[in-house]
Amino acid sequence: MQTGRRLLLQGGLVLAALAALPRTLLAAVWPEKAFSQTAARQAMTELLGTTDTVSSDRIMLKVPQIAENGAVVPVTVSTTLDNVASISIFVENNPRPLAASFELPTGTLPEISSRLKMGETSNVMAVVRTDTGLFSVSKEVKVTIGGCGG
């Protein structure tokens, strides 16, 4: 909560402005610089301006403990936090850790699913940006080297 308050003070105004973007004004620029970073912390800084996030149990990150196949890892992120502006997913040990980032206009529910590639066992982190700050949850997904496909 300590970090949360600090973050709130630092970025609260900016974030509040971003969170409430009307549907037609969303920036449609692909954040190339954030996507090209090779370290998770740098990718986060590029995308979100900071690496300070508050760990939150109000974010549900649904990932398998052991991926059946690193090429297709089902990921679902949802949250009960209010006023969510974006959800970003980082796979820390991937060559490019930022996997995807979703901008949610007002009215879009904070619940997204996709399938990701994972090169090796790694923490997967979901970062949710709301009008009050950045919140995150992490889970480890084990990726095993396959044999014959079963």
Next chain:
Amino acid sequence: MAGKIKVKTKLVGNVAEVKCLMLHPMETGTRKDPDTGEVVPAHHITQLTSTNNGETVMVANFSTAVSQNPYFSFKFQGAKAGDTLKISWVDNRGKSDEVETTL
């Protein structure tokens, strides 16, 4: 080529659930062609945009870490039967595709 984006929608009250599947190689740029041994250049969807009756309901930014033939689902409020939902994507080579469906 028929149906490079497949969309399934479900309306519960005023909440629309959208599931889509896109036909795209999502090349990482690190994979080697098994026949030639040459690195296959990165080729991936960068951005997916969805609008409902012209209003943006989702902007998704993808990296090469999204699986081949990407799957993506989301939900939004304020939907009603008969709304026009549009999903479009662009990739890093400037190619694009879009599909329109009625809720």
Next chain:
Amino acid sequence: MAPAHESKRPAILCILLVAALVFAACTSDVERQYEAAEQLRRAAAEAGFEWLETEALLNEALQLEEQGNSEGAIALIEKARLQAERALQQSENEAKSWRTRVVGP
């Protein structure tokens, strides 16, 4: 055991020796060994038991020979020959022993 039999043996040996010498004079060691290994590979293939790499080993051997590396070529041919031999052996074993694995009556 029969004396008549024994008396023929030196003659056959003689013919074989001459044939071998003539063959050797016309073909190199590599070619000869390649042919022998290739024949075994084909026999294994015909039996349906060829191994994955045998053919590739033989092709690689030919390339090495073309580059003047006969020693390397012979090493690969020898490997291929052993593979083909064992594949043939496997097919002979399996002709009977597959039945021991059948589930059921």
Next chain:
Amino acid sequence: MMLGRESRRPGSWIVALAMLMLSPAATGGPEEDRVAFAQYYQSRFPAVTFEEFANGIYAIDADARAQWLEIEEFPPYEFAIENGEALWSKPFKNGNSYASCFESAVPDIRAAYPRFDVSKAEVVTLEVALNDCRVTHAETPMAYDASDMIDLTAYLAHAARGKKIDVRIPGDQTNALAAYEEGKRFYYSKRGQLNFACADCHVTSVGLRVRADRLSASLGHPTHFPVYRSKLGAMISLQQRFAGCIRDVRAKPFELQSPEYRNLEFFLAYMSNGLTINGPGARK
């Protein structure tokens, strides 16, 4: 969880197997083989119903099953079904269509193969029948690994969902029985540098791990093909999977639709008689 229950009783399947082997059954005709085959897997996995074996490895691996179900939410093979349907409906240059080559309606075609064709004296698979149809109508046959070929079978498999596998070997057809026996011999013969038979992995070691992968039961293998393999990002046929396994034991794969593979498919499909067709499928 299913596995958990099974592993608490490690000796039970051995006992069951021993009983099977000792049981005074008649000589091994196909039907006796089939019953014993199904019983073997059911005694290995007592918590898994017969029907459930149609789901392959996901019948016996709960973790993998959960991820598979998520893929099935919107499976990538839907593109293949759609393309297959378009190909099926497109007339040939002479105006005829695939439908003209098949006696049964679309939902019944998949289940009619593989079958033993008496006049050709060989096993005909769905893929071969499709190519025969093309040739009859002056079209060039397709390669058996062509995506269009596989998509056509995906469409026909999808249309056949819910039908049962029903391979027949009429008692008076010695050729059909010989083809079955050949397939059976292939299945149980060790081959390749690793000296493995199909049965070594999929019967003896079923449910165990090869590196990270759990070995699937052969009961049910033919129900769900063609499958989308996420590893490849593409659809593959049952016979391409045969070729993959054979390469994995370091033996030289046979040509797709070779007599060897067709007979193997015939045998395996017979072993799965009574299971429900649920193709196309999604696999890792």
